[in-house]
Amino acid sequence: MRGRVVTLATARPRVYVVEAPGGRYVRAETHRELDRRGWQPAPSPASADALLIAGTLPDPLRAAADVLWSQLPGPRARAEPTAVSSVPSTLDGLRACLRDRAGQLADRRGRELDEATRWVRSDSARHDETDHDDMDHDDMEMAPGGLVLAQGAPDRDGLEMDALRHPLGPLLDRWPGGLELVTTLHGDVVVEAEVTWWEPPHPTAPPQTGRADDLAGGWDAAATVLSLLGDERQARLARSVAPSSPEVGDRVLRRLDRLTRRGALPRTAGEVLHTALADSVPALISDDELVELVSGRDLGDVRLLVAAHAPLLQGVVDASGSLDD
Amino acid sequence: MIALAVLALLLAAGAFSLRAVGTALAETRSPVLVLPVASGRVPEQHALSRYHVRWYAASVVFLAFDVEMLFMYPWAVVVADLGTGAVVEMFVFLAILLAAVAWARREGAFRWA
Structure with missing residues (x-):
């Protein structure tokens, strides 16, 4: 049984x-x-x-x-x-x-002995210590549970907002390997970001190179974007696209275009996917361009934009072999 | 009254036995602790923070529609008796509210990022 x-x-x-x-x-x-x-x-x-x-x-x-x-x-x-x-x-x-x-x-x-359990326990220990101190109550309120509150900063309308630091990566699903994007958030809008690339311990050779590889990267990015939008069925279709099945590719492309028109997918993301899949290889994205790309976007859009540009990010290309090798 | 008491007793017994089954089947007493999702990092700041002011603008716009729905329920009961005039009046009322929504949109209440 x-x-x-x-x-x-x-x-x-x-x-x-x-x-x-x-x-x-x-x-x-x-x-x-x-x-x-x-x-x-x-x-x-x-x-x-x-x-x-x-x-x-x-x-x-x-x-x-x-x-x-x-x-x-x-x-x-x-x-x-x-x-x-x-x-x-x-x-x-x-x-x-x-x-x-x-x-x-x-x-x-x-x-x-879990990492999380240890972290939460040590946190409450900190909290208890401050409790027994004959400290003022303001300190308590500024650090509930031993954690400080976010600092304030004026947002684009001049209103004071919390500037919350939230990391995307390094270990996140449907996210380029090695990318740690530490964002500063006003609500759910990214106002600033810092890029860190973690290097692989030893360079990994790509199993295949050339044009077919570029296309595979493009379809992979399309699948990630569709999966992030909650469309696992179309994501599976995008992953199954082989050079020999143009009609499946057409279906996925039409779906992506429709999502872009409806505004579910940011236009920049839709365009770069379309370029990568239909026409030619788009230009690589440097770290500064990545920060510019995600600034002023909400967190959901940031996930989609990074996923759509993943094969073009400088750090990804450096870590997994360049297109010309 | 007796039926209510029996129902309360049954509910209490049900809740208690679920808890007893949970305790009997658990391997250890200590729960697994969870952290906020942060890609393998631990939080740097407390999540206790202010809501973005744009939520308030959105909720006020929602109220405009909510109150208008309240008004439409009694209106829907009598609209057949009152005839065309009532329909026209309701659409004039809706147009006034929609003007407020258009104003809110121009002011940027829906501009998010």
Whole structure:
């Protein structure tokens, strides 16, 4: 009985797929393999059964990966495939790990040492300390739970708004590997951004190069954008586009154009996808241009814009081999 | 009265047994703690922060439509008896409200980013 329930529950695990620096080809192959098996990618760590980090993480990002891992509810599994060829066996391994009852129970008992648990605990310890101090109540209010409040800054209308610092990346699903975009937010509008690129520990060679590769990058970006817009069916179509199936490509292109006309997709994002897929290779985007691209946009638009420009970002191209190699 | 008491008792028993099942099936007592979603980073600031003032403008515009709907319910009951005049009056009323929405739009209440 238990065995049958476990088999049924883990038949198609939901995998939270994160791209490590330089892991773009492994990540794309992971998505294609998930499509082949009919597994759903998870839209957030909280709804995921498994965490898959595509590519090799550099050491500075190990701690971030542990924080992310602590956000998965149990039973959970984790893997880091580093080569395109190892993706199918990795997915099999994830499912086997989810079905390993003894391992999952041991994992659950060890969660007292989770990154998140430790962080929250140390936070409340800070809070208690300030409580016992004979301090003024203003200090308490300025740092509830031991965390400071955001500083204020005038917004575009001259009204005082909170300037909240919120990181996008380094380890985010449907996000270019290695990109950490620390945004300063007024409400949900990005007013400033800082770009950091995390380098892969060793350069990864792209499995293929040339024109076909540019196009594959374009379709991959289109699939990411469609998935972010909640259209997983069209995203699967975009990922399945091969040079031999122009009519599928046409359908996806028409869908993207319609989304752009309706305003669901920012016009810049729609245009760059159209250029990449139909006409020619658009120009690469430097870090300054990326900051300019996302400034003044709301967070949802920022996700879409970055996803649409992902194959053209300087840091992505540097990390995964240039187009001319 | 007795039926109500029995219902309350059943509900309490149901809630209690759900909790008992949860406790019996849990592997450990301590809950897993969650952080705000921040891509593997921990929060730098508290999430306790001011709402953007644009939400207030949007909610005031919503109120204009909300109150007009309130007025339309009794109107819908009697409009068949009152005839064409009532319909014309209602559309004049709607036009006045829509003028306010057009003004709010010109002032930038819907300009978000």
